[in-house]
Amino acid sequence: MLVTALLALAACPGAAHAFGEDEDHPPAGPSGGASGTTLTAGVGTSVTVKQVSGNKGGSPGKPVVAVDPNWKPPSCWYEPVATPEQLKASVDSLKKGGDLVHVTPSLSWGEKLMVDHYEKGKAQSDGAKGYKDFNVGKDGKFWRGVMNPDVADTFEARQCETNLFWQDADSIPDIENAPTPEILAGYAYNKIKVPDTEVEMKPEAKSTVKLPTWVWLDKGEFEPVKVRAELPGTNLYAETTARPVSLHLDPGTADAETFPADGECAVNEDGSIGAPYTRGASKEDPPCGITYLRATGGEPHRMKASITWEITWEGTGGAGGDLPDGTFEGTQDIGVQEIQSINR
Template identity: 55%
Template sequence: MRSWARPVLGPTAAALAITLLTPTSALAWGDDNGWSPSKPSGKPSGAVSGGQLSAKVTASSIVVTQSGGGGVAKPATGTLASVDPNWEPPACWYEPVLSPEELKAGVEKLKGTNNLAPVNSHLLWADELFVNHYDKGQDGGYKNYNLGEKGMFWRDVVRAGHEDDIAAWDCNRIMFWQDAGTVPDDPNAPTPKVLAAYAYDKIRVPATEIELKPMAKSTVNLPTWVWLDKGTFKEVKVRAELPNTGLWAETTAKPVALHLEPGTADAETYPASGDCRINEDGSIGTPYTDGDANETPPCGIRYLRATNGDPFRLTASITWEISWEGSGGAHGVLPDGTFETTRDVAVREIQSVNR
């Protein structure tokens, strides 16, 4: 069983309601090495309106802006899937969420409501717990919400859609103070690389609308030419900034190849790998012209049998090369991403006429 750091709670605090973020989950106290809660479930928010004290556990303060991506007629439509199935952005990290004044105001709103608010993404506290820890300084806490000090209180954020991910429990600290101009000495502290991965998760790319010739039907043993006009795909840049930290990262997705899957084993691709490189001008392949019917296309498919009623499902996926740069001169690469679309292709037999 995995162990977790126990929040600093004295006898008074322990006697009060300390609730997991879902009322159906039980809090099981373990041995002296820590406490072991049951697997998290649900996606709750705090019960007090008007302030970050009650913000959802997925309410990140990261500001995201995107530029580029597709031509005028091809707006960004989908998210990228990493080619590395074992990679994904972090499940959780810490962010500054409240100034001393904001924390005090939030606790004041909580008083007398019988409501709870999250002290981290796993625990909800009643007003008395907040007062004891952040106002009265009990159990290693703070005096008068650190009013007059320069800095902010930080709390963990869970990546949207990963509230049930056990990795999200790595960020198990209750809301803590961090001096201005510094970041926590913690493996889950935000870094430019964390922001770059967050930006990766926000990249939106255009659909892969390829051109085929012939358009309506392909013919057995004759090549079907595949291409995209120049300028169809452009670099996409997503910038992620975390306010009150000076941290930022810009992730760039550059289209580098089109991959074709014919939808049947009875087909050949050009090139044989099915990977058509993107040209310097942003085009892929070469447009079909009259007289090319028997030529080998630089990017295309040759079907070896006809469809019988149901068309073949041609899959076209663009590979995007991912790099990033960030504050402090940080930079690096992330796994390539792909975005695919499908298209029905009907294939007919060659018609011959006997005289």
């Protein structure tokens, strides 16, 4: 559900595209349409997001979960949507019964409002001044409010519900929820996809009681992941980067000891975590690992390995900062056997 008015420009009979979109870049989410003079809802945002680096192993990756349970991505913001010519063409289409998409269900945008306010220049009931002939000849665009499609329909998300309003070219509205690099960084947070957390172990899958299991991740296995978000029609962008900083081990049972004792294995200077097992080191304490104290029965232990990702951002004009750390957890089955003794 989109709580804003986004009128579509009919490109040909029976077809319509949202302002700023084309056939190669369809809107995110379902479309809407018109029935008489009442318009229906659609979902979408003009923000473009692409992965710049990281997670190159071919896996689509998984989203991280913010460590801070109180952190939330931005709920809504404003975007440029239509030139005067596009708005005029869309209203002309509306007058002829043409199709419209991506409009608000709560503002009931119909022909009378569009003609009175944007063509004839009549003020709205809230005092908003009208626009003569859709501001044709002026340099700028009409803007809309959008709800973040990644969040629920909440009171906060509806704070950007508004009629289309004019903004001169090369400027950003001086209003609450105006787009900023920080808003784009927060939006990009939910677009970060990190590799699955599957660690190397020795012994593999079958440990022995009171003998350490070495756990490690090789250098480059978990490199930084960077995502860039841009708002077309403005000079606003942000690059949000997730860097792996530690691996946390949960043995899956209380009958175990971890190395280090808190189970938090830091990333080494070369980007690896822990150290691979070497021959003859079975009785040494690993820099990252687990010692199980009791054998498993029929069911293996479900060892959890969680990577913590430190997340920062930088954007337009040298802006930047930190976002809450994110985590991604994977599980692996571990069977534990008794020490085999030999009687002579």
